[in-house]
Structures are given as structure tokens and as C-alpha cells.
Amino acid sequence: MRLIVDEGASGVCRRLRSLGWFVLVELVLSAVRDRKSGVLASAVGAREVGAALGISKDTAARGLGLLTQAGLITRETTRDAAGRFGACRYVLHLPAGLTCEAPEQMIEAVRSGGRGDAARPRRRIAPARKRSARPANQLSLIDSHG
Numbered sequence: 626m627r628l629i630v631d632e633g634a635s636g637v638c639r640r641l642r643s644l645g646w647f648v649l650v651e652l653v654l655s656a657v658r659d660r661k662s663g664v665l666a667s668a669v670g671a672r673e674v675g676a677a678l679g680i681s682k683d684t685a686a687r688g689l690g691l692l693t694q695a696g697l698i699t700r701e702t703t704r705d706a707a708g709r710f711g712a713c714r715y716v717l718h719l720p721a722g723l724t725c726e727a728p729e730q731m732i733e734a735v736r737s738g739g740r741g742d743a744a745r746p747r748r749r750i751a752p753a754r755k756r757s758a759r760p761a762n763q764l765s766l767i768d769s770h771g
Contacts, residue, residue: 626725628653633722641691648688649697651677652715653725665725666701668714689715
């Protein structure tokens with residue numbers, strides 16, 4: 626999955642602060658779109674999110690709670706025939722300014738000349754230039770319209 630951030634998402638980014646934002650990005654990266662319903666959901670738990678981000682499961686759970694309170698995710702839990710709890714997943718409800726593209730949508734966007742589903746300017750993340758003062762893995766945000 627690829628998360629596209631437009632200018633309309635700046636308020637959401639500020640409200641979530643860094644913890645909520647990083648947890649949201651991790652959920653998007655692990656999300657899968659259901660072919661039947663079109664729902665975007667991630668089947669990772671607090672332990673997996675914490676491990677991926679290098680934080681404790683409790684901190685990751687707090688981040689998931691922030692996203693739930695903001696209305697950006699909904700937790701769905703399944704039960705088997707005996708009534709025991711099964712796997713859970715987080716359904717993503719992305720607000721205006723945040724969109725997700727699945728790999729097949731990305732391929733279609735390349736085939737159609739890179740326009741994708743909308744012709745509005747977008748921000749892209751590009752690797753930072755190598756300098757001795759910056760870590761090699763740091764990214765910088767580049768505004769595509771000047």
C-alpha cells in the first residue's frame with residue numbers, strides 16, 4: 626500500500642501527533658483491501674505494531690486508541706462457532722486528504738501517465754541527499770508544486 630498525503634490532511638496530522646501518525650502509517654502499510662466490500666483493513670495487533678515501530682506494545686496500544694478516538698480506525702473481532710474470540714483487524718476510515726493506493730492501482734497510474742485517479746498536486750517523499758550531517762535513512766518532504 627501507498628499512503629498519499631494532500632494539503633487537506635494537515636489538521637489530522639497535527640491532531641494525531643507523532644505517535645498516532647506513525648501507528649496510522651504502520652497500519653496503512655500492512656493493510657489489505659477486501660475485494661468484495663472494498664474495505665481497507667489491517668490484521669496486525671498492538672504487539673506487531675510495537676515491534677515494527679520499535680516501541681512497547683502498551684505504547685502501540687495507546688496509539689491505536691488515539692486512532693480509534695479520532696474515528697480513523699474501527700476494531701473488528703471475529704468469533705468461532707464455539708464463541709471463542711478469533712483474530713481481530715482494524716478497519717481504516719481515512720479522512721479527506723489521505724488516500725491509499727493498492728499495488729494494482731499504482732500499476733494503473735503508471736500506465737495512464739502517472740495521473741492516477743485525481744489530477745491534483747501531491748506531495749511525495751524522496752530520499753534525502755547524502756550529507757555527513759544527516760543520517761543516511763532520513764527522508765525529506767518535497768512539495769510537487771513549487
